[in-house]
Amino acid sequence: MFLPAGSRDEMGPAVSNRFSVMEKFRKVAVLRGYEQISTPVVEYASTFTNEHVDMKLQNMLKWFNSEGEIEVLRPDWTTSIARALSSQEHKPQKWAYQGSVFNTDRPGVEYHQAGIEILHMPPLMGESESLLMAHSFLKSLGITDYAIELGHTELYESLIQGLDLKSEDAERLRQAMHDKKQDEVYQIALNNGDKKTAEELAALVDAYGGIEVITEYEERWKERKDLLDMLAHLKKVAQTLVESGANDILVDLGRVKNLPYYSGMMYRGFLKKTGAVCFSGGRYDKLYDRYGGHVSAAGLAFDVDVLAELYKEESPMKKVCIIANPESLVYAEKLRQTYEGCIVDVQSETADLDYYDKIVKIKLIDGKYEVFESETDDRTNQR
Numbered sequence: 001m002f003l004p005a006g007s008r009d010e011m012g013p014a015v016s017n018r019f020s021v022m023e024k025f026r027k028v029a030v031l032r033g034y035e036q037i038s039t040p041v042v043e044y045a046s047t048f049t050n051e052h053v054d055m056k057l058q059n060m061l062k063w064f065n066s067e068g069e070i071e072v073l074r075p076d077w078t079t080s081i082a083r084a085l086s087s088q089e090h091k092p093q094k095w096a097y098q099g100s101v102f103n104t105d106r107p108g109v110e111y112h113q114a115g116i117e118i119l120h121m122p123p124l125m126g127e128s129e130s131l132l133m134a135h136s137f138l139k140s141l142g143i144t145d146y147a148i149e150l151g152h153t154e155l156y157e158s159l160i161q162g163l164d165l166k167s168e169d170a171e172r173l174r175q176a177m178h179d180k181k182q183d184e185v186y187q188i189a190l191n192n193g194d195k196k197t198a199e200e201l202a203a204l205v206d207a208y209g210g211i212e213v214i215t216e217y218e219e220r221w222k223e224r225k226d227l228l229d230m231l232a233h234l235k236k237v238a239q240t241l242v243e244s245g246a247n248d249i250l251v252d253l254g255r256v257k258n259l260p261y262y263s264g265m266m267y268r269g270f271l272k273k274t275g276a277v278c279f280s281g282g283r284y285d286k287l288y289d290r291y292g293g294h295v296s297a298a299g300l301a302f303d304v305d306v307l308a309e310l311y312k313e314e315s316p317m318k319k320v321c322i323i324a325n326p327e328s329l330v331y332a333e334k335l336r337q338t339y340e341g342c343i344v345d346v347q348s349e350t351a352d353l354d355y356y357d358k359i360v361k362i363k364l365i366d367g368k369y370e371v372f373e374s375e376t377d378d379r380t381n382q383r
């Protein structure tokens, strides 16, 4: 009620868990040498819709400003950060950020991301660092039951070079590939090219599985130096991850880009229990072309809403409630400091007692305050 479709209020653990996830993210990022960056939530639509980025205006929250320009609520951090950093010096940079992104093609409209962008680093280092950072951040949240999926945009893009695709068919083929509709991929490819390419693309739909898929394809593509180089790249990142303890690796050689700016390796993290995507990212060197410089750029963003849902406090702090009245407030405030490492609430007599581990009553006896503590055993602890 009283809110536009998709907007929602949140309260209690839904909010505090999100903040906890964000705090952990910041800590991990700082310890790995990332600097923090923030960009405004309102931007020009053209920052995202120009030919180098090519995001769809129809999915953005937008309006006209007084000069007739279209403005939007930030639909993507990576693009905003590229705009913000376009005039920076060419030296290795690692940036971390967190905040909302807005997109009408998801039910919630506003969702929360925490992400990293790594610039001017040699390609293998950028992708590996993104994924190693993901591994250590998820570990810090106690999340180990997840798989990392690796793909490479240029495998599919190189294979379709053999076709003569008009833009409508190119989009249909990309969608069929994304939906893993093998027959449709084969038919569209055949109608726009030769049988060999159609077969290769249809086979690519099934090029999904463990790291051994890379080895199979090294054999299959042994004459294609360009494709072999990409496989070698994927293999090296996979090895780095496995040797660093992130050993649940999947490979999807037929993966097509989910964002138009990707131009190399792509990766995602899946929670094994629910299949939810908890992070997503990739290489996007060409995004910087708009600002006149070719930049080595890779990164990823975590879905903070997905992670917050899983978040569990490590050891919840004890909750103490001091029962006070306007006269004993000053005394209660002093008393509060004696319960170090606890959450200390001061309430009047009407407090919801089941919520606390300990109730502390203050009584005025012979003109002096005295303290009476009682433990509450069966704490329901839910508000």
Ligand SMILES: N[C@@H](Cc1c[nH]c[nH+]1)C(=O)O
Pocket (backbone or CB within 6 Å): 076, 077, 078, 079, 115, 116, 117, 259, 280, 281, 282, 283, 284, 298, 299, 300, 301
């Ligand atoms: N901006 C991407 C994630 C990303 C960060 N860097 C590269 N990719 C997303 O929203 O999915």
